[in-house]
Amino acid sequence: MSQLESINGPLGAHGRPTPSGARPSNGSLWSAEAVDVRSKTVAPRVQPGTVPRPGLVNRLRAASADRLVTLVAPAGYGKTTLLAQWAERDDRPLAWVSLDDGDDASALLRCVIAALSRIGSLDDAEHERLASGRGLDTAGLPRLSCILARAPEPFVLVVDDVQAARSSASTAVLATLVRHLPEGSTLALSGRMLPRLPIARLRADGRILEVGVEELAFSRRDAQLLLRVVRPELDEADAAELSERTEGWPAGLHLAGLVLRDGTGPRRPVSEFTGEDRFVADYFCLEHLSRLDQADLDFLTRSSILESMCAALCDVVVGGARDSTARLEALERASLFVVPLDRHRGWYRYHRLFRETLRAELARREPELVPALYRRAAAWCEANGEVDVARRYAAAAGDLNMVARLVAMHALPAYADGLESLDGWLDGLGDPALLERHPGTAAVGSWIHALDGRAEHAALWFQAAESGEGASTIGPQVAFLRAAFCREGEDRMLADAEAAVGSLPWASPWRPTGVLLCGIATLLRGETERADALFAEADELAAGVGAADVRRLALAERLLLADDAGDRPRAQELACALRGVIGERGPGPYAPAAIELAALARFDLRGGSWPAARAALDDAAALVPRLTHALPWCAVQALLELARGHMAVLDTSTAGTLLSHAEGILRRRPMLGVLVGRTRALRAELTALSDQDGRREAMLTPAELRLLPLLGTRLSFREIGERLHVSRNTVKTQAIAVYRKLGVSSRNDAVDRAAELGLADRPSGA
Secondary structure: OOOHHHOOOOOOHHHOOOOOOOOOOOOOOOOOOOOOHHHHOOOOOOOOOOOOOHHHHHHHHOHHHOOEEEEEOOOOOOHHHHHHHHHHHOOOOEEEEEOOOOOOHHHHHHHHHHHHHHOOOOOHHHHHHHHOOOOOOOOHHHHHHHHHHOOOOOOEEEEEOHHHOOOHHHHHHHHHHHHHOOOOOEEEEEEOOOOOOOOHHHHHOOOEEEEOHHHHOOOHHHHHHHHHHHOOOOOHHHHHHHHHHHOOOHHHHHHHHHHHHOOOOOOOOHHHOOOOOHHHHHHHHHHOHHHOOHHHHHHHHHHOOOOOEOHHHHHHHHOOOOOHHHHHHHHHHOOOOEEEOOOOOOOEEEOHHHHHHHHHHHHHHOHHHHHHHHHHHHHHHHHOOOHHHHHHHHHHOOOHHHHHHHHHHHHHHHHHOOOOOOHHHHOOOOOHHHHHHOHHHHHHHHHHHHHOOOHHHHHHHHHHHHHOOOHHHHHHHHHHHHHHHOOOOHHHHHHHHHHHHHHOOOOOOOHHHHHHHHHHHHHHOOOHHHHHHHHHHHHHHHHHHOOHHHHHHHHHHHHHHHHHOOOHHHHHHHHHHHHHHHHHHOOOOOOOHHHHHHHHHHHHHHOOOHHHHHHHHHHHHOOHHHOOOOOHHHHHHHHHHHHHHHHHOOOHHHHHHHHHHHHHHHHHOOOOOHHHHHHHHHHHHHHHHHOOOOOHHHHOOHHHHHHHHHHOOOOOHHHHHHHHOOOHHHHHHHHHHHHHHHOOOOHHHHHHHHHHOOOOOOOOOO
């Protein structure tokens, strides 16, 4: 049996080794060896400067109806300190027992008896008889049951460092306490792990309060209080970063303060605090690593390369005996800084600092093995569908050929599936020689760069795709990219897109986007009906393969076409569909998302939904830097739609900036079909609007101007209609138009805005 399987032995209380001779020579578990009972039955005092935990203390105080309280966490989580704070606050008498490695069942029983005697739950005669050693055999447990039954009042009994109670006889003592504790009393067991006790019924009955790492971890506020003692000069931001780096581990926070103030040199930034720091590494080594056998240490250090781990992955990476399931379960039971990631205990990760310490130890002990471990992890993750993780492991192994292959095979499906960002996928792959060996990777990378607006990178990777080894095998992808870049006008764009679609396999992840590009090129040619049909086809293809990115853009283009045609019912249907797809994954951080948001903003403005339109325009603002000549058709169309949206809400300054941006792209890519004329027309509209010296009334019709003063009254729309000799629906329609043009969403706001613009007087008393 490995040390991990009996980890409560070597990793006992306070990391102290088992004292030689602690076990009786005759093997009896009930030996009456000398035990320093007095020191073990005194609750520790709360030290000055200790961070108070009133929330947890109050939860413990309120646990009078709970028969059992457990505090289980690794070393350094403040379990004993919290218990000491509880001891000072609880209304019930509190008996305390501290255990050490080497304490047998006899020592445990003696300490329990002494602790109960201290709080008056044991008469002097019984205490003297048991303390003398008489009756400390198996008959001691029935006597203990009787003692508990005769307790004069409810009490709390704390057994700290309970992982030291590792014999079956010691477990029997604890089980007796659990079963026979009098009503209203509470047994509190604290340690790195619990013995196996009969507590299932108590858990089912809701009579256990279980406090673990999540509850014991310091909040940001707690971290600030602790660090204020060690490093008073740390500001709030630094304390918050250290809290995140240590995951709220109190001992780690204290060590961080010591590390950062160590030495006489310049102040170290908190970002430099890691598990490789001397104080942290020494702590983990002293408390844990130095007491493990070679097999357990190999498992810990080799598995530390993993961001998260399951048994099957560890079996492949670590090698050796395939016993990772048992080892991971033992690690968790022993509270050895391993964090379960699901309720089924299938996936785990190491605490951040512990993992950093283990990785440093691995680099020291087996540096030549590290690349192989990463390659094993990459191969397993790829085979099990974890492609992004596989790519990171391959990159960590320095295997750029494997990274390039993964990018070529999986980047587009990952993007279509809604992966938030593909930036990291291209890291380290910019070497022209590498790209020429992997033209498929160059093609994928060129498209990713283009989506993010990096025109120069997109061009360089495209050149590598065109001239790379075996470039003929990716002819359709090259045609696809040539169409997307639209350097020679809409007619050539359509020809390239059609050539790409005609050559691509039916199941190719490029195909839905290729059909979409055919629709874009047709739209640039002014053939709106055919473009709509192609967008519908692209939407259908994308839905079949789960390409949400293509679906969003196809629906957005169809929504704009429906709005242009004045087909409000169809626009409503398409807007709902677009919102549904966006809601599944979000709009994404790429340039085409600006068209999606602009389409929704236009639809909402048309319907008078000012807040929704403003939100869409605000979200699109973050994407404007990505709108470049890398994808000129996308950039110019998005910029024109966004400029028109800002004009509609009277933000002519932003509209002018967006329009100038579009005109700059057109100077580099002048052959964009109908977008050229639309840009000129929008510039004329914006110029006419700006020439009115800021007077907004020209944007309101005479009927809307006549309505404005009446909006400030208490008249209903029906009553206003009667005064103006129009129907209620007409008044409502005009009011919605006024709200949209003034950028408001209510009658009161419209009146206030009109008064600010000098279009109407404020109502009397306003």
